[in-house]
Amino acid sequence: MINTDLITTYPVGIIQVNIQGEILLMNDTCKEILKFYGKETLDCTIHNFLPSSSIIKVIKENKKEISIFENDKQRYYLYEMPLMTGQSGLILFIPDNDFEKMINQNRKVMALKQELEAIMNLSGELVTITDGTGKVIRVNATCEQIMGVKEQDFVGKEAGSLEINGVINLSSTTQVIKQKRPVTVSQTTKSGRRLLVRGFPIFDEEGHLSKVVNISKDVTEEANLKKNLEETRKILSHFQDEFYNLQKRENHIVVKSKAMEEIYSLISRVAESDATVLLLGKTGVGKEVMARHIHQVSQRKKKPFIKINCGALPESLIESELFGYSKGTFTGANKEGKEGLLLAAHNGTLFLDEIGELPLNLQSKLLQVLQEKEFTPLGQTKPIKINIRFIAATNRNLEDMIKQGQFRADLYYRLYVIPVTIPSLNERKEDIPFLVKHFLEIYNEKYHQTKKIDNEGLQCFMDYEWEGNVRELQNTIERLVVTVPGNQISKRDLPPKMANNPHTSGDFQEEISLKEALASYEKSILEKTLEKSSTLKEVSNKLSVDISTISRKCKKYKIDIAKMQM
Structure with a gap:
């Protein structure tokens, strides 16, 4: 039962309502908020004077709801909650400042605020955050020292x-x-400090400006101005890439395209489980790299990662390599027997590359391993229990192979738990500049070189049809780092099939920066897709980006959407 005397004098507005919406109780604080003095509450329903209330729905569904109410004096949070009886509920009118104090005293909120405060004060630079209108909502501890x-x-x-x-x-x-x-x-403060300030907009899901983050670097000392400016440029140039792709770079995965971001997001979600993953895609797209990445971000990362190429070994050897054999099983074999790869991968990950090449007779044995989590080495009768995470990969169409009797359907469906199709490089060309940069860094370090590629050469990489995908691109970069005599790789150093590619843009501007080249390429893609599409939704589907992103980029590049779709 509700203590009526307590509710009547409580400083928070309270109304008790039954499931029919009839007011059972209203305290004095609430009457003052709603200007209800002198009115009779009996036989009056809540919606007569508070139409926005969801209390009947709250009672029926036994769920709490929070909304906003404003009178001519103050703003309140309406906290609507069901009572234990299931036949009535309470509406609490909590002043917004009291509600915010309650939220700020929550332990999780306090912990997040402490973490944010620590991060903001790590760099020693001035960090300010404003809302979308420009009102300052947070600054770090260096504010007084730098700004005065x-x-x-x-x-x-x-x-x-x-x-x-x-x-x-x-x-x-x-x-x-x-x-x-x-x-x-470049900014000068009231106290005479000179600052180099970079302002970053933050947009919400609908594309509206919600916050502005400013990072201010003190460059007052003239002697350090050039050094500080260069450091700031480097920090700002790599700010977004370093923050977003830190984990990806550690695992040698370069992700910039929308398609690969979605695959990476999926892999990150499933890596912690032991579900079998089937990697699909053309030769050279990076299936083994993805398999190793799954292992590295899983709980098995400190355990073995064992790879077997089902297409590289003769049929007679695959079985013994996979299952192992006991002493004296084969003439000419290891006299002490051999531990198979299944046992070697115990508690870790077994990567079955080119699974489509596995002979039919071994497919049935592998199916049993997947189902029973045990196997029997050749020459033995006692099965061995194993704990393995399986990852398989193929560039073949397994469904067609099933129709042709070349692959077992039951094994296919046992492997087809988490299918991941990695797109070819031609389907994600926006990754190419970053892959070029990544492999240049690797082979420059390996061969003690400092090679760079100019913009015209990079454009040839963008225009070339990479039949061998990432592997072909990687091998091309390694060859150029080793063979090009100077430190600059240009179009004349590229293989003829790349340099003389008929698809290469003829109007390339050699003096533009990499950033400008990428922007030009992005603008070109937008214009061509808009010309071939009748609606922005169609453009969104083709490019795999949100409509709000397309609109924002069209505004950035001054593309007339209506004119392009005439």
């Missing part, structure tokens, strides 16, 4: 007012809000 203004006097101020009042001479935040893109400004 105390933190409590900085938070809550509009970025434009700081500029007007002379705290700073130029606001990076106002520039970001106007241009909707990252900006770099």
